[in-house]
Structure formats: structure tokens, C-alpha cells
Amino acid sequence: MKIMPFLAAAGVAALLLQVPASAQTKLSRNEIIQSLQGAQNKVDISTDELRKQALENIQKYPGDNASQALPLAAKLAQLRQFVVEITFDFDSARIRPESYETVGIMADALHTPYLLGQKFFVVGHTDAKGDREYNLKLSQRRADAIRDALITTFRVPPEMLEAVGLGEEQLRDPAHPDSEVNRRVQLINVGY
């Protein structure tokens, strides 16, 4: 019984010996690459500006949930991007072990020549439960945690990644603000 997990792991490695580039999991490296590659010139958007707009959105349109999209939202939506789901501890930026693989696959994609040397925003989002300003801070810490894991554990060149948290200001499903589909991390290609 005790030997089983090791054999399972060896099985995975054996599979890789035969088909090194194929998708092994639900989330595939190639899917990320295909969604993100092909950006042309550098886009004129900064994470500072995004952070400022998210905070202003709370101040200008107070209330339980955001009622307005960020001014930069349309511009962001046009960029090459990919959404991943990473689970964290409750109210924390600690990445849960079941999401290690997802972060590793992101690193696999970012290291390939197809994406290498380009710049990406790691954008963290929460659902609409809780205080908006708190969520803004939490999502920034979570985006930072993912960037930290990518650049240290997986040695993605730090200049390729900038982290920004948008809290609940940019919901994926505004009709269901508390839905978990809103909790997500976007990788957005902002060019060379």
C-alpha cells in the first residue's frame, strides 16, 4: 500500500518519457501559450494606474458592490489573456498545495520561447463577499504571492511579471457577484 503513490508518480514520469509535450492535466501549458502569445507592441497600461482606478472606483461609487467597470477595463479585455483558478487559505495569500501544479504549469508556459521576454500582468480578483477595500488588498497580496512563487520557486525572470489586485471591482459574472467564478487570476500579456 505504502509503495503505491511512488509507483503512481513513476507512472507519470514514464508517460512523460513517451510524450513530452502533450497535455497531462486539465489545465495545459499549451493552452496557456496559445491564449497568451502573439502580443505585438508594448501596451501603455501600468499596474499603478490599475490600482489607482480600482481604489477610485470604490471612492467614487461606494456601496456594497461595484456598479461601474474600471475605465481601463475595455482596454484590458482586448489583450491576450488567460484565466486560472488558484486556491488560497481563507482570508490569506497562502497558496494551497492542491494549486501548486497550476502555478507550475504557468511557469512552464512562461519559460517557453513563445512567451519568454514578454511582460505579463498577474491580476488577482475576489468575489463580492466582504468589504471592497479589504478585497482589493487581499487580491493584491494574492497576486503578489503568485508572482513570488513564479519568480523564486520556478525562476521566471522577475521583469516578465507585475502583480496587481483588483479586488471585486472587475467581476467576471456581475449578475452573480458572490459566485466563486469571480475568484480568479488573470495572466494578461502587455507586450514586449
Next chain:
Amino acid sequence: MRGMFLALSTAFAIGLAMPATAQTVGFGDAIKILGASCGKDIETYCKSANLANNEIGKCLDKNQSKISAQCNADRVKVAALLEARFAAQAAAPKICARDAAQKCKGVKAGSGYILRCLLKAQRTVSDKCNEAIDLAGYR
């Protein structure tokens, strides 16, 4: 069946010992092993450690007398797998330098341009360079 598995796991172990010439695995597939084998121990002993700056590695190391045998074995294995891939990625541009000079004249340096050129030129690139690109996980 079991014999086959054992043979494969032996091949895998040899792969670990010779990262420069044997197959390497991706970061996702490597770190997945850590999540699976050490997830429970990480949740028990490393509640304040995150997957960055070797925090998890240091925590498991500190608690090695308490964590499961499986986790102890696999944390070492995973570290070796990551190192093997890092080494393969660092080696690829060097091993391919000559091919790059011949097949990718005038291509801009840096930002993956030359490696992309070498990927496109796969059929005319040397076996050594193609192998290095495979090992780096670039294909």
C-alpha cells in the same frame, strides 16, 4: 505489470542522476508530486509557509522527523526534478549556439527570438540542439 512499473521507476531514478542527458519533466508535473505527497504535512506543519522563497522546502526540512516517509522521499525528488529542468533550460542556448549562428543569422538576441527561430528550424537544426530544446521543455 508490477515488474514493468519497477523497471520504469528505475529508469526514472537513473534520469534523476543524469539530468544533462536524460529526460526532464515540466515544473507543473514536478511540483504536483510535492502537492500530492506532502500536501497533508504542509497543511499540518507549514501553515505559515508559502510556495515561494523556498519557504515550503525549509519548513519540510525542519520538520523532516515528523513528516511522512513518502513526503520525505518525494520532496528530495521534486527538488531534483526542478533543478534538472533549470539546468536543461540554462544549457539549451549554449548547446545550440552554433546552430543559432548558422540558422538564425540576423535574429534579434534575447526575449526568446533565437530559440523561436531554432524551434522553427527544427528539421535543419543539429540533433544535439533539438535534444537540448526538448530537455528544456521548449517544444
